[in-house]
Amino acid sequence: MQQVTVRAPASTSNLGPGFDCLGVALSLYNKVTLKSGTAGGGNRMVRDAARKFFGLANCTPFDFSCDIRGNVPIGRGLGSSVTVRLGVLHALNEIARTNLSRDELFTLCAELEGHPDNAAPASFGGFTIARGTDVQHFNVSPRLRFILLIPSFEIATVEARRLLPADILRTNAARNAANVAAIAAAFATRDYKELRGCFVDYLHQPFRKKLVPFLDRVITAAERAGALGAFLSGSGSAICALALDDSKKIAAAMLKASRLFHTQTVITRADNRGVCIFKSAIE
Template sequence: MEVTVQVPASTTNLGPGFDCLGVALQLWNRTRVSRVNGSSTSASPRPKMVDEAAQAFFSNSTISPFEFDWSLEGDVPPARGLGSSVTLRLGVLLGLNRLAENIYSTSEIKQLCDHLEGHPDNTAAALHGGFTVVNARRNVAHRFDVSSDLHFVLFIPNFEVATSEARKVLPVTYPRTDIVENLANVALIAAAFASQDYMALNDAFNDRLHEPYREPLVPILRDLVRAGQKAGALGGFLSGSGSTIACLTTQDPQPVADAMRAAAGKAKGSISIVQADNCGARIL
């Protein structure tokens, strides 16, 4: 038996919503998982992420582990702040779960993936689709559909930024004024997405908790966001820990894309114009 799982990319943080806000995007990876008798027939060893996902799946269940083959294809680039690791981990977990006749609930699959990821924002968005707000401590996630009127213009640089390295540059403490500013912007973003009043997002993506410290890793960040805004974007932000930079608009996205590409200068990368994925991960 073979199962194919399609998992969307996700853009998270949305500026001030560090580790708690995310949106699933219409970029996908597809993981094929098939149960085999005896040893795997794959000619190459499985990546560490696949083995870790399988270990988490079987060690937390009451069934006997079984061997499986897997493959991955799709359009989500690795280490670009678009949740590529979640597309792989969720794909394996959901595929194994279907092969094991759904021994885990959706909530339990999310918990397994959260544990592997270390933070829940990408998992919630990729699993549930749409715009998601998560609370890691309470294991709570709420989602809202995103209108097709909202366009996400992505500049995806050719260089990678590892999440582990991007977290190392963050300070341990912050000024109260920075925290208050972020709280206000997060509340505004959540209200705008919940009500689909996207004009309220104008200038709401300003962040003081992580982007100022990560900007040296992605030095083109501010130039691209400013260029996007001048071309009609509501605002922009570093997608996840980078290196992708996202601008949002309800207008024609092409001028925003052109402005961002021009502002990138000699920095090499690609532009993608996408909408939100309201379906989330699914078995094909």
């Protein structure tokens, strides 16, 4: 029997205007443990990832069991599915000794996800810009805090994408492009104060508000409390604010503005390492 545990970080994607291309890995984690030679290969997501891996690695499939534990909530726009898929892919790569590269495993995960915005930061850590499978990566200073409002309800990505229009105004596309460029420059230079005012989006958040009706007032409350800005994390339901100071004050303001019960706030930092082998027992 061979056993491997992989730790994969949560991620917040889009950052407002960077639809399907921007993301940041967060210091919240799931741990995925695979044991070879035992039955019970996990749920459909796990089996699909394994099938994808064995197809590329060109090795004989083997039975394994899968255990997933951690604090990345499901269906909140924090990349929980990526933590599972990356965990399975990296664990199988370790057990099978196939030596697929981090880039190759990222590509497999992005294909399984259908978009790279969470797979990129979870794979490489830090702030990432994904153009398909071409990724640029920048470490993020621990000074920058990420304040998460995590509601009790889930949102399916497929459902959220159905709300998006097929066409957008050229002026709105231009505004989004300008904001994405400003965000990328601020992270690349670590001049985080320049992020203020850059998280406004015209492509997806105005339409997804139907599923998160308190979005605008939470963003406004976060900014008034001192946040650099805030946005819907992925397709939601979580909302993420960024700040250099007053994190607890911002978290309290977001929670109050949401007017929700059974809702939690989490204050965290970026994870600059990305997915990693946490524990390995290979004979």
